[in-house]
Amino acid sequence: MAMVLQANDAEEWCYRGEGAVNLVLAYNGEHPDFVGKVLRVQKVPRNRSECENGYSGLTELECLIWKEYEELVSAPTREIVEYYFVQRVMCPLLGSKNVDAGIHIPVTREFLEIVDNNVLCQRPSWRVDAAKVNPLCDSVLLISDHSLFPPGKVKKDYCISVEIKPKCGFLPLSEFIAPDNTIKRSVTRFQMHQALKLHQGKTSEISAYDPLDLFSGSRDRVHKAIKGLFKTPQNNFRVFLNGSLILGGLGGNADATSCEVGKTFENALEGVIQAVDAKRTECFLDLISKTVSSSGLLNKVLEVQKLDNADIEGAIHAYYNIISQPCMVCKQSVDDQLSKRYNSLHSISKDESLKIVRNYLIAATAKDLSMMVSFRPREDESAESPYCMVSLESTNQSFDYKAYFIDLDMKPLERMEYYYKLDQQIVGCYVQMVKSTQQRSHME
């Protein structure tokens, strides 16, 4: 597509959502190349004095980590690195059927500046304060809009889609976890992180969602997880109707689903779920649970997440081997038994260190990805369709569905130290919280 998006194209792109790093725009024009597509545009932190244009690819050390992937190592820009990371690393692991790496299309600086300005009032203010569209990017990613079905000959009225950010779905078993952090073996990182987020005022209440339920493989537990996500969506759950958000937070966290929101949501489902009032939401959550359970998508995600088998408490030592610097963790370790174990990590081969860190980073992407699952009612069950089908017995309906993974970005190697510090902070805060709760209950 030899097309450059310019200033006068900007009006046709509207705000769809954003995460920490990218802003996503939906198309509302009529150009056939763009109908049913979104643009994923890179942002840049406002506190960075100079914007970067992504002209450099991997760092020297990252080239070592990803040396088996020729296209990654030779990619001239970070954008091309990201593209090949999705194509060559994540796609084979998650299945190409559920991944759309998109294509890069060139943009002018004016296009990016106008878009940035146009979407300002729809963005959450804390996201606006943190970052803006990077005006120096010379291309953006064009991806299928996973909240819609591609326009076809037959006009289908409704498409309802859910976006789930499942986070880490297993408890670590690694021998490198320090005795002080044993709690990590029985309480999920998600639950502990919730306590820290509450403490820091980043959330106003603890999530009712438990990732272990979602990844359990048991239909009942999956249903419990979906109900938890519905109750406290935060940044883990969103629902779109024909591409418009009807539940969850646009661009970030959402408060708990109140009774009022629940009623509006129930009404919004009217054309999609054929159930009597007050039952649509229940049936819809059942539809999600059934689809998610039977699709096998979560098994794939869990397998990739489990590539992290050393835990950050093991991987951090391999990281210091790679950067050839004294290990800051060993320097502080006072436990002899543990120091021995860590020493064993410092005597492994360079290739083994590279493998541990590479797997850790791939797993980190899988712990941060989201899934988008879209449904549309299917009138004729026997008609041919390129999509999978799911039936909802309670309403006697069938739906076409499609599922995609989004946000498969590569995590930078330099983040390893931050991961270690955050991990210690999360566990530390949780242990402290448990202690104070116990002290309080003794005093009562």
Ligand SMILES: O=P(O)(O)O[C@@H]1[C@@H](OP(=O)(O)O)[C@H](OP(=O)(O)O)[C@H](O)[C@H](OP(=O)(O)O)[C@H]1OP(=O)(O)O
């Ligand atoms: O570390 P975590 O688990 O808090 O994950 C970060 C996410 O936080 P949350 O899911 O809210 O806990 C965080 O999400 P939010 O900005 O909080 O919505 C990002 O996804 C971040 O990744 P990146 O900076 O885009 O590469 C995520 O960072 P990575 O850990 O994936 O690098």
Ligand SMILES: Nc1ncnc2c1ncn2[C@@H]1O[C@H](COP(=O)(O)OP(=O)(O)OP(=O)(O)O)[C@@H](O)[C@H]1O
């Ligand atoms: N292909 C798509 N189709 C429809 N909506 C999308 C698509 N890609 C992204 N979105 C929407 O845009 C939002 C932001 O996208 P994305 O998660 O890729 O941003 P990010 O900055 O990389 O996120 P994170 O903070 O998790 O790293 C998503 O939460 C989703 O609602």
Ligand SMILES: [Zn+2]
């Ligand atoms: Zn060490």
